[in-house]
Amino acid sequence: MKQMPHLDGIPSTPGKFKMDKSPYRLRWNSSPLAKLIFWSCVFLGVIFLFLFRSSPSNGMDSSTLQFDSSRRSLRTFSWGGPAWEKRVRSSARIRVQNGISVLVTGAAGFVGTHVSAALRRRGDGVLGIDNFNDYYDPSLKRARQALLERSGVFIVEGDINDQVLLKKLFDVVPFTHVMHLAAQAGVRYAMQNPSSYVHSNIAGFVNLLEVCKSANPQPAIVWASSSSVYGLNSKVPFSEKDRTDQPASLYAATKKAGEEIAHTYNHIYGLSLTGLRFFTVYGPWGRPDMAYFFFTRDILKGKSIPIFEAPNHGTVARDFTYIDDIVKGCLGALDTAEKSTGSGGKKRRPAQLRVFNLGNTSPLPVSDLVGILERLLKVKAKKMTMKLPRNGDVQFTHANISLAQRELGYEPTTDLQTGLKKFVRWYLNYYKSGKRSAE
Numbered sequence: 421m422k423q424m425p426h427l428d429g430i431p432s433t434p435g436k437f438k439m440d441k442s443p444y445r446l447r448w449n450s451s452p453l454a455k456l457i458f459w460s461c462v463f464l465g466v467i468f469l470f471l472f473r474s475s476p477s478n479g480m481d482s483s484t485l486q487f488d489s490s491r492r493s494l495r496t497f498s499w500g501g502p503a504w505e506k507r508v509r510s511s512a513r514i515r516v517q518n519g520i521s522v523l524v525t526g527a528a529g530f531v532g533t534h535v536s537a538a539l540r541r542r543g544d545g546v547l548g549i550d551n552f553n554d555y556y557d558p559s560l561k562r563a564r565q566a567l568l569e570r571s572g573v574f575i576v577e578g579d580i581n582d583q584v585l586l587k588k589l590f591d592v593v594p595f596t597h598v599m600h601l602a603a604q605a606g607v608r609y610a611m612q613n614p615s616s617y618v619h620s621n622i623a624g625f626v627n628l629l630e631v632c633k634s635a636n637p638q639p640a641i642v643w644a645s646s647s648s649v650y651g652l653n654s655k656v657p658f659s660e661k662d663r664t665d666q667p668a669s670l671y672a673a674t675k676k677a678g679e680e681i682a683h684t685y686n687h688i689y690g691l692s693l694t695g696l697r698f699f700t701v702y703g704p705w706g707r708p709d710m711a712y713f714f715f716t717r718d719i720l721k722g723k724s725i726p727i728f729e730a731p732n733h734g735t736v737a738r739d740f741t742y743i744d745d746i747v748k749g750c751l752g753a754l755d756t757a758e759k760s761t762g763s764g765g766k767k768r769r770p771a772q773l774r775v776f777n778l779g780n781t782s783p784l785p786v787s788d789l790v791g792i793l794e795r796l797l798k799v800k801a802k803k804m805t806m807k808l809p810r811n812g813d814v815q816f817t818h819a820n821i822s823l824a825q826r827e828l829g830y831e832p833t834t835d836l837q838t839g840l841k842k843f844v845r846w847y848l849n850y851y852k853s854g855k856r857s858a859e
């Protein structure tokens with residue numbers, strides 16, 4: 421066999437590289453110019469690599485790169501190709517008469533998973549999209565994804581800021597509805613990472629609406645707003661007619677901005693838009709950043725839990741709402757959503773624009789939440805009373821749900837004791853093997 425001597429000198433692993441034997445060593449040491457050229461090449465190479473990897477997708481590419489400001493990391497998503505399109509079509513296929521075909525954003529999230537599963541159970545077509553970011557333990561999102569996959573729901577990995585991907589999804593499937601649940605959640609985290617709220621809740625929402633307005637047919641959109649838009653209001657219960665111009669957190673401000681943005685897209689392009697103001701949603705497969713979840717974890721670990729108290733020993737209370745009730749509200753909103761009225765990016769006539777409170781109408785103090793958890797877990801909590809932080813928390817929330825009752829047939833039926841019992845049962849089962857740990 422012909423020898424290839426020029427290859428022999430190339431080390432097979434870096435560990436075998438012997439600098440002393442390098443024929444370049446002498447010249448390297450002796451010439452500062454060579455040094456300069458070498459490092460310039462390395463530098464240019466790094467720049468070239470970065471630009472090459474960041475070049476925008478041309479619409480035909482099967483992968484896109486996103487800069488996720490919330491995570492400060494580069495994330496690569498792969499999509500496209502005949503097999504991928506087949507999965508997308510199959511997941512979004514309607515299986516019943518008069519069914520709907522729904523794109524669910526944030527499908528690996530808490531509410532997204534439950535809504536996707538419920539739609540699928542009814543025989544509706546469901547396709548999910550989620551960027552699987554690491555705001556909280558991504559393995560929980562992966563477990564939710566696995567759950568949905570078992571029932572035939574495919575979650576596309578991608579970001580709602582990726583216009584090329586969203587357009588592609590609408591090219592492949594003529595979605596009748598979008599259930600928009602992808603968001604940066606959490607009221608306190610907004611002080612740590614404000615740009616992630618702008619990125620997901622404002623830029624991402626606008627990007628989605630841009631794609632929806634140009635889609636043919638335009639879908640009807642139902643999306644998650646928040647009880648936090650009531651901000652510092654003191655009149656209870658909160659009604660949709662009340663002012664929402666004094667948000668207490670950037671999270672609340674971005675959700676309020678979303679409501680105004682919805683108005684604009686409805687007004688200009690005839691998109692049918694329904695905003696749902698969720699009130700502290702809890703339940704199985706929930707979010708580990710929420711109090712009921714990490715209180716459970718910390719009580720079991722014997723760690724102390726901070727319980728917030730308003731000035732003058734004032735009670736802090738929430739209108740805790742169980743996930744199954746929220747899901748019913750979401751389906752009610754989808755089922756009563758009228759069609760969008762635009763086409764070719766133009767409004768033909770006025771379209772539906774709605775906003776509803778989805779709460780439980782029976783607020784309870786956080787101390788009651790802790791008491792119920794103690795009884796269910798059979799462990800006494802180490803409580804630490806702390807002043808209500810001034811970084812976004814409000815003292816109480818309380819929903820007036822009469823509008824949702826009338827228009828959506830929304831009727832919450834789960835009290836906090838019953839709902840937490842179901843959550844604790846799930847939690848103990850999910851983390852029981854010791855293989856998983858709640859971070």
Ligand SMILES: O=C(O)[C@H]1O[C@H](OP(=O)(O)OP(=O)(O)OC[C@H]2O[C@@H](n3ccc(=O)[nH]c3=O)[C@H](O)[C@@H]2O)[C@H](O)[C@@H](O)[C@H]1O
Pocket residue numbers: 605606607645646647648698699700701709710711712726727728736737738786813
């Ligand atoms: O309805 C909403 O729109 C929002 O609901 C949720 O926010 P919140 O109602 O603030 O829920 P959550 O953090 O579970 O705190 C619950 C209670 O525990 C108190 N709380 C909290 C933390 C703590 O360490 N101690 C404490 O007493 C705290 O003061 C509060 O009274 C969602 O996270 C948010 O994304 C958004 O959807």
